[in-house]
Amino acid sequence: MKQTTKIKALKWLETAKSKDTFSINTIPHSKHQIEQLLGFPASIKEESPKLKDIKEEKHGDMGTKSDLGHTEESGDRISKGSE
Amino acid sequence: MSVINVSAGSEAVLHIAAANAVTANSAVTSLVVPQMQDITINNQVGVFRFKTLDSTAESAVTIPATNQLTLNCVVDQTAFFGTGTPSDDDAKENGLFGLSKNKTQVYFNAYLNGTDSGSVYIRGTGFIAGLSPTVNMDSPVWVTPVSLEISGDIEHDLVP
Numbered sequence: 001m002k003q004t005t006k007i008k009a010l011k012w013l014e015t016a017k018s019k020d021t022f023s024i025n026t027i028p029h030s031k032h033q034i035e036q037l038l039g040f041p042a043s044i045k046e047e048s049p050k051l052k053d054i055k056e057e058k059h060g061d062m063g064t065k066s067d068l069g070h071t072e073e074s075g076d077r078i079s080k081g082s083e
Numbered sequence: 084m085s086v087i088n089v090s091a092g093s094e095a096v097l098h099i100a101a102a103n104a105v106t107a108n109s110a111v112t113s114l115v116v117p118q119m120q121d122i123t124i125n126n127q128v129g130v131f132r133f134k135t136l137d138s139t140a141e142s143a144v145t146i147p148a149t150n151q152l153t154l155n156c157v158v159d160q161t162a163f164f165g166t167g168t169p170s171d172d173d174a175k176e177n178g179l180f181g182l183s184k185n186k187t188q189v190y191f192n193a194y195l196n197g198t199d200s201g202s203v204y205i206r207g208t209g210f211i212a213g214l215s216p217t218v219n220m221d222s223p224v225w226v227t228p229v230s231l232e233i234s235g236d237i238e239h240d241l242v243p
Contacts, residue, residue: 002091002093002197003091004091004094004197005197005199008197008199008201009199011201012200021200022199022200023243024198024200025110025198025199026108026109026110027109
């Protein structure tokens with residue numbers, strides 16, 4: 001891919017929706033195809049489930065912390081929860 | 084400021100089609116003029132000047148413009164004489180020589196900075212003229228000027 005095309009495609013990707021097309025030498029390409037040509041579609045797919053996991057863990061931590069505030073044996077509960 | 088730079092190569096591109104303007108939008112269906120050496124787009128606005136007795140300077144009004152596109156290119160056998168394939172657009176089938184000889188009306192897209200989405204181009208319709216292929220032993224490759232005599236207005240647009 002030409003450098004000028006790459007620059008235009010990257011700029012286009014910033015606002016592109018999934019149904020949009022980007023033409024290279026007048027031939028339309030889908031957003032997915034452009035991402036593949038630029039070489040970063042796989043990383044996007046892998047990142048999204050990880051982000052979900054992180055969010056769930058955070059909710060869990062918040063719940064245990066609120067319980068811990070009312071008990072004296074907080075250290076034991078943390079170790080049990082984590083196991 | 085945004086400079087239009089063609090140093091990356093294949094940025095100034097000319098598509099020619101005989102069927103319609105849509106055919107000229109595609110590099111596959113249109114005749115893409117290869118090996119261009121330079122290209123010039125002329126939008127010569129006509130001016131009518133007149134003098135009046137109550138003024139020390141001329142007045143001027145515009146009259147319709149003369150639009151023309153000129154280029155020089157190395158003669159490519161297929162682009163110049165055509166593919167000869169009847170299923171191709173007439174521009175591709177007959178080539179620049181055939182279009183000029185047959186006086187075929189053509190639609191053109193002249194791209195200023197590539198043919199990708201967001202690239203700017205000028206479009207219009209006209210007739211191929213001014214072919215004058217030449218060669219000599221100091222420049223042993225056939226080159227020819229091409230002029231496209233534009234009929235009507237020219238417009239600019241962005242590649243979708």
